[in-house]
Amino acid sequence: MTLEAGMCSNGHVSYPTHPLCPECGEPQEETFDLADRTGEVVTWTHSTATPPGVREPNTLAIVEFDVTDISGASDEFVRALGQVTTDEVETGDTVEPVYVEELRDPDAGIKVPESQDWDGYRWDPV
Amino acid sequence: MGVAVIGASMTKFGQRDAWIRELLSQAGEECLTDAGVAPDDVEHLYVSNMASGEFEGQTGIMNLLAHDLGVLPAYSERVDQTSSSGGAGIYEAWQSVASGASDMTLLVGGEKMTHKTTGQATDIIASITHPDEYKHGVTLPSFAGMTARHYLERFDAPRESLARVAVKNHRNGVDNPKAQFQKEITMEKALESPIIADPLRLYDFCPITDGSAALMFTTEERAREITDEYALVSGIGGATDTHVVHERDDPTVMGGVVESSEQAYEMAGLGPEDLDVAELHDMFTILEFLQLEGIGVAEQGTAWEMAMDGATAKDGELPINTSGGLKSKGHPLGASGVAQGVEIYEQLVGEAGPRQVEADTALACNVGGFGNCVITTIMEAAE
């Protein structure tokens, strides 16, 4: 499992990946893993009215990863949304991705369980 | 070709016993009567609805309604653009008349939601998100919470400014007999209500609602023959932003609002300074700020000051959500954009009763998802 970001030939970076770059329409031919990086919390919330199969409260954060070291990247950062391992989080916190096999109960919601992956990464404050 | 609105209707919004079939036909029939149009005269029928299949198991509702209203063999189509299905329906209806394809177009928007639990309804709505968002249990309210926190922190806006939006729109809703809630709330009540998505609380969110609304469109020429009381669709625009919300360059800018309103202003030959009244998609209080900034009424990071100053109140310089907004009127997904159109039409033809303000030019901004798809409509009173 990776936290895979995509990059086009013009160096635009996105997470998640898209077949064509949302910025310029060129194919995203390169990918790289964000899972071994740390990121910074841009914003967060404690979601307390959660749908069936989702933990409550569900603390979520949007995290910004610096990608200036990626060769060929013209974007300076890429953002990703994810659950937080703890309810104690603040804007500006440094977090690292930790792998979780099942982020919510695949059988409880409206989506067909087989239609998508249910594993992924939570943000763990460093 | 000039496109006119000659009739409008809206069912009571709220927790209704009626299912989607009855809700749609009730609004549709009332609109035919209000417009003075015979079912036979309807050439196109659009039905705005996000999820009748998911909520109720009823699909094919354009056909169902066309048959129930006796408008056969009119062309019929269901329009789904999630929460902006109603606005998208206005866009389709406008196109049908502007293109010459139809001389008389009925638009009915509706949704039946309250029979589901809050969790189930939240999940149906959250199913619009990208798989990499959905698996984290993200909901539309949680996007609102994260965006509100970022807005408040970045622009140093007081938490009270959001509560003021809720208090204002509940105040406006008192004068709307079709609203789900016709009761005022206090700042204390809003600020002390339970947390739903920190920093947002219960009163920062619209309720879950059943209801339907309808509008009748025709050519300007035909409108003049039929009635003295009509409004013109002078500008309309629609745009799409990223599906993945965190991929936007600036989390406080709704690109679809900016783009669609620019298109609408350009078509109408107007600007934000020309507006007399507007309906904005206040599914969450924070959205009223983002849209005021997106449609160019306020600079980025300053719309909260308008809430604090009372500039958006009914007696303020630009009344926002005289209908009570989604906040107090309720938000039956597919109906909401149509109901926004109903309110600005009624304001322009002088049928808004106790909610009436002086208005020749009005705007409605209907937001789908979390700004994912947006339709902005400008109507003007007929000369």
Ligand SMILES: [Zn+2]
């Ligand atoms: Zn690119």
